[in-house]
Amino acid sequence: MLTSLAASPEAVPRPRPAYRGFRAAVARVERLTPHFTRVTFAGDDLASFGTAGLDQRVKVVLPLPEIGFAAFPEGDDWFGAWRQLPAEERNPFRTYTIRAVRPELHEVDVDFVAHGDTGPGSAWATRAQPGDEIVLVGPDELSEGRTIGIDWRPGDVDTVLLAGDETAAPAICAILESLPADASGAAIIEVPSADDVLPVRAPVGVEVRWLPRVHEQSHGERLVPAVRDWVARTCWLRDCADPASAAAESSRRTLAELESAADADGILWDVPEGTSLDGDCYAWIAGEASVIKALRRFLVQDAGLDRRQVAFMGYWRRGRAELD
Numbered sequence: 572m573l574t575s576l577a578a579s580p581e582a583v584p585r586p587r588p589a590y591r592g593f594r595a596a597v598a599r600v601e602r603l604t605p606h607f608t609r610v611t612f613a614g615d616d617l618a619s620f621g622t623a624g625l626d627q628r629v630k631v632v633l634p635l636p637e638i639g640f641a642a643f644p645e646g647d648d649w650f651g652a653w654r655q656l657p658a659e660e661r662n663p664f665r666t667y668t669i670r671a672v673r674p675e676l677h678e679v680d681v682d683f684v685a686h687g688d689t690g691p692g693s694a695w696a697t698r699a700q701p702g703d704e705i706v707l708v709g710p711d712e713l714s715e716g717r718t719i720g721i722d723w724r725p726g727d728v729d730t731v732l733l734a735g736d737e738t739a740a741p742a743i744c745a746i747l748e749s750l751p752a753d754a755s756g757a758a759i760i761e762v763p764s765a766d767d768v769l770p771v772r773a774p775v776g777v778e779v780r781w782l783p784r785v786h787e788q789s790h791g792e793r794l795v796p797a798v799r800d801w802v803a804r805t806c807w808l809r810d811c812a813d814p815a816s817a818a819a820e821s822s823r824r825t826l827a828e829l830e831s832a833a834d835a836d837g838i839l840w841d842v843p844e845g846t847s848l849d850g851d852c853y854a855w856i857a858g859e860a861s862v863i864k865a866l867r868r869f870l871v872q873d874a875g876l877d878r879r880q881v882a883f884m885g886y887w888r889r890g891r892a893e894l895d
């Protein structure tokens with residue numbers, strides 16, 4: 572087994588919402604690189620925040636001018652109640668990954684990607700200051716569903732492939748740090764610049780490749796060929812020695828051709844259960860939706876991976892806000 576989600580010894584499951592709002596405040600802001608900002612949230616409520624890690628997703632709820640979080644609903648059906656609110660009382664929220672949890676300090680870290688002021692999440696993180704209040708909607712360590720929001724489910728496989736853009740970097744780093752020492756595979760991460768490469772611990776058998784975009788390259792331009800190369804090198808490709816095969820043809824297709832074919836699929840998210848995987852490989856890919864769909868198409872249709880071996884997550888969509 573590559574990972575285990577065993578509860579910490581002091582956690583006693585009892586009925587309470589699995590995924591709930593935690594009130595917290597910014598304790599520290601660290602500009603890690605030009606495009607990554609680590610915000611550490613702290614607050615007594617975070618003592619029972621879920622500790623499972625990996626690619627644990629949360630909603631970061633942002634304050635409204637004047638009313639802050641006065642209207643933000645609590646309880647199990649916070650989303651249903653939020654949708655019923657008048658537009659001016661609906662706090663914006665966005666999805667992020669928990670990079671680290673320190674329950675003993677009541678602290679949680681989230682690494683935000685800065686992409687300008689085009690979205691409320693990026694704009695908020697760029698200006699975050701200690702003392703700023705926030706609500707995190709995430710897993711409750713004391714609930715039975717404490718692993719809700721985790722999509723890394725590799726089962727018991729021999730080889731893992733993690734691939735994504737900068738928005739997936741926090742999840743990929745957290746997953747890498749959780750892998751057993753004898754894990755093998757690769758992590759391929761495309762980032763906005765050479766200065767955005769982050770330090771990460773990984774098992775020796777897992778090759779970690781950071782791919783900075785250069786000369787105005789767009790998302791996926793480095794990631795897609797690098798994944799194809801890695802797959803070809805590890806010979807997952809069916810018929811990879813045959814230059815006339817579908818796989819070989821695919822590797823000659825441009826990113827634009829792959830993307831437009833993938834868009835026709837119209838799928839944004841598909842996470843297999845994974846627990847029954849055994850002995851083979853598992854791919855986890857996340858980032859800009861059209862790039863990720865192109866990669867999934869390549870892995871499944873050309874490289875011949877079973878769909879149950881590919882977790883595929885569109886983390887954001889070019890030109891579209893998260894809640895569009």
Ligand SMILES: Cc1cc2nc3c(=O)[nH]c(=O)nc-3n(C[C@H](O)[C@H](O)[C@H](O)COP(=O)(O)OP(=O)(O)OC[C@H]3O[C@@H](n4cnc5c(N)ncnc54)[C@H](O)[C@@H]3O)c2cc1C
Nearest residue numbers: 667668683684686690691692693886888889890891892893
């Ligand atoms: C499960 C999950 C985990 C995620 N984890 C993280 C994480 O740990 N860190 C992180 O930074 N993001 C993460 N994301 C991605 C994040 O939710 C999106 O980037 C989100 O759109 C950011 O919200 P925003 O308010 O900044 O922009 P939005 O209001 O959603 O979008 C406004 C505009 O910005 C564009 N845009 C959005 N994100 C980017 C980007 N990264 N680069 C360039 N343009 C962009 C959109 O296409 C749109 O045109 C995660 C997403 C998911 C689904």
